[in-house]
Amino acid sequence: xxxxxxxxxxxxxxxxxxxxxxxxxxxxxxxxxxxxxxxxxxxxxxxxxxxxxxxxxxxxxxxxxxxxxxxxxxxxxxxxxxxxxxxxxxxxxxxxxxxxxxxxxxxxxxxxxxxxxxxxxxxxxxxxxxxxxxxxxxxxxxxxxxxxxxxxxxxxxxxxxxxxxxxxxxxxxxxxxxxxxxxxxxxxxxxxxxxxxxxxxxxxxxxxxxxxxxxxxxxxxxxxxxxxxxxxxxxxxxxxxxxxxxxxxxxxxxxxxxxxxxxxxxxxxxxxxxxxxxxxxxxxxxxxxxxxxxxxxxxxxxxxxxxxxxxxxxxxxxxxxxxxxxxxxxxxxxxxxxxxxxxxxxxxxxxxxxxxxxxxxxxxxxxxxxxxxxxxxxxxxxxxxxxxxxxxxxxxxxxxxxxxxxxxxxxxxxxxxxxxxxxxxxxxxxxxxxxxxxxxxxxxxxxxxxxxxxxxxxxxxxxxxxxxxxxxxxxxxxxxxxxxxxxxxxxxxxxxxxxxxxx
Ligand code: CA
Ligand code: CA
Numbered sequence: 001x002x003x004x005x006x007x008x009x010x011x012x013x014x015x016x017x018x019x020x021x022x023x024x025x026x027x028x029x030x031x032x033x034x035x036x037x038x039x040x041x042x043x044x045x046x047x048x049x050x051x052x053x054x055x056x057x058x059x060x061x062x063x064x065x066x067x068x069x070x071x072x073x074x075x076x077x078x079x080x081x082x083x084x085x086x087x088x089x090x091x092x093x094x095x096x097x098x099x100x101x102x103x104x105x106x107x108x109x110x111x112x113x114x115x116x117x118x119x120x121x122x123x124x125x126x127x128x129x130x131x132x133x134x135x136x137x138x139x140x141x142x143x144x145x146x147x148x149x150x151x152x153x154x155x156x157x158x159x160x161x162x163x164x165x166x167x168x169x170x171x172x173x174x175x176x177x178x179x180x181x182x183x184x185x186x187x188x189x190x191x192x193x194x195x196x197x198x199x200x201x202x203x204x205x206x207x208x209x210x211x212x213x214x215x216x217x218x219x220x221x222x223x224x225x226x227x228x229x230x231x232x233x234x235x236x237x238x239x240x241x242x243x244x245x246x247x248x249x250x251x252x253x254x255x256x257x258x259x260x261x262x263x264x265x266x267x268x269x270x271x272x273x274x275x276x277x278x279x280x281x282x283x284x285x286x287x288x289x290x291x292x293x294x295x296x297x298x299x300x301x302x303x304x305x306x307x308x309x310x311x312x313x314x315x316x317x318x319x320x321x322x323x324x325x326x327x328x329x330x331x332x333x334x335x336x337x338x339x340x341x342x343x344x345x346x347x348x349x350x351x352x353x354x355x356x357x358x359x360x361x362x363x364x365x366x367x368x369x370x371x372x373x374x375x376x377x378x379x380x381x382x383x384x385x386x387x388x389x390x391x392x393x394x395x396x397x398x399x400x401x402x403x404x405x406x407x408x409x410x411x412x413x414x415x416x417x418x419x420x421x422x423x424x425x426x427x428x429x430x431x432x433x434x435x436x437x438x439x440x441x442x443x444x445x446x447x448x449x450x451x452x453x454x455x456x457x458x459x460x461x462x463x464x465x466x467x468x469x470x471x472x473x474x475x476x477x478x479x480x481x482x483x484x485x486x487x488x489x490x491x492x493x494x495x496x497x498x499x500x501x502x503x
Pocket of ligand 2 (some may be wrong): 157190191256299301
């Protein structure tokens with residue numbers, strides 16, 4: 001009797017802590033614990049792969065909606081939900097909500113307030129991309145460039161840190177990455193002439209631990225890759241969550257385009273824009289970097305998700321990073337060193353003929369040379385929209401395939417003359433180019449594709465009138481889930497590409 005009484009008492013003390021606290025170890029094994037989703041990308045490797053099989057090719061046709069919860073938001077939902085102990089956590093630009101996963105009943109709602117003028121310094125959508133769970137708290141960023149921590153049980157604010165000033169073009173939409181008690185975030189604002197950065201905060205206190213600028217200050221290493229003082233407004237935002245390899249203790253984070261899009265006033269490689277930065281989570285110290293698109297004229301933000309995978313080829317297992325870049329190439333990069341192993345076109349590409357595997361650099365096409373040398377008007381594929389935009393792809397470790405919502409859109413492009421480039425003012429939207437979208441087949445502006453990242457071969461493709469702007473999720477049940485612009489939620493056979501179900 002006595003023993004069980006103590007047991008019950010202990011349970012009543014311990015259970016809340018067990019339920020609501022997520023440890024650093026829980027986050028590390030998130031991808032292999034399908035009972036919850038604690039991290040952006042469903043695991044530090046961001047594979048967006050579920051090992052669950054009960055919903056499969058045979059049973060998927062029985063899926064029906066169980067409930068609906070309105071986010072009362074008509075500005076777009078780009079957030080990934082997190083799930084812990086039967087509670088779904090989701091964000092948008094002006095609120096965070098916790099909802100009972102079985103019933104759809106709201107548990108709490110926390111409103112995010114920001115000055116209305118903030119929306120003038122947000123380039124491409126009044127959105128938020130999701131949160132992070134750790135140690136009983138829910139972390140997120142705000143449009144006016146703040147990082148906040150909420151009590152995950154009540155939604156009450158625990159701390160708030162001001163990162164950037166929206167009047168200088170800084171905003172935040174990124175979902176944080178939490179590694180060993182460090183909350184890691186990146187800024188948006190490359191279309192407003194910001195100097196991009198990634199930061200680490202103490203998860204308990206909100207104290208800023210480090211800031212890693214993605215663009216050097218004058219006189220710093222890498223400044224020689226920018227003409228004159230052009231790095232001062234150099235862009236290099238960092239608006240998609242990085243991935244993490246616990247064995248190497250390295251975070252991998254993509255950086256965005258140089259500012260302005262017009263390249264005439266910033267000759268040089270423009271380091272470290274459009275790059276992958278590999279750094280230590282505790283300090284932000286960079287271990288290696290690899291630049292995909294040097295001196296980019298085309299807004300090829302290289303921020304897209306960096307999937308960590310172990311791939312067998314050439315008789316060995318390679319620990320790699322996979323990225324389907326806005327510039328239309330699917331990259332395979334060695335995790336420990338940043339060495340380029342493969343780069344294949346996954347859509348129509350004419351800005352570069354190919355990527356030189358010995359140097360890792362693109363071989364520019366005649367069109368790109370004409371832009372950089374003479375400011376010429378050209379037709380370029382893909383457009384700034386990208387061969388794939390920010391919406392994440394998924395990786396299936398059972399088949400070594402990635403599933404990409406690809407975009408078949410190019411653009412007619414012309415940089416403004418040099419004397420106009422100086423009109424860039426920090427905090428104001430400025431591209432410095434003229435452009436118009438072009439398509440080859442108006443009935444096929446996108447494809448959902450299953451691609452082998454090593455060979456670049458397409459296993460199957462599902463043509464779409466409008467490109468899907470949703471991410472993909474793949475399951476061991478043989479399904480790829482995604483969504484269409486027209487509102488359909490779809491399940492596709494991961495082997496054949498056949499549409500099996502939609503709602
Ligand atoms: Ca999990
Ligand atoms: Ca951009």
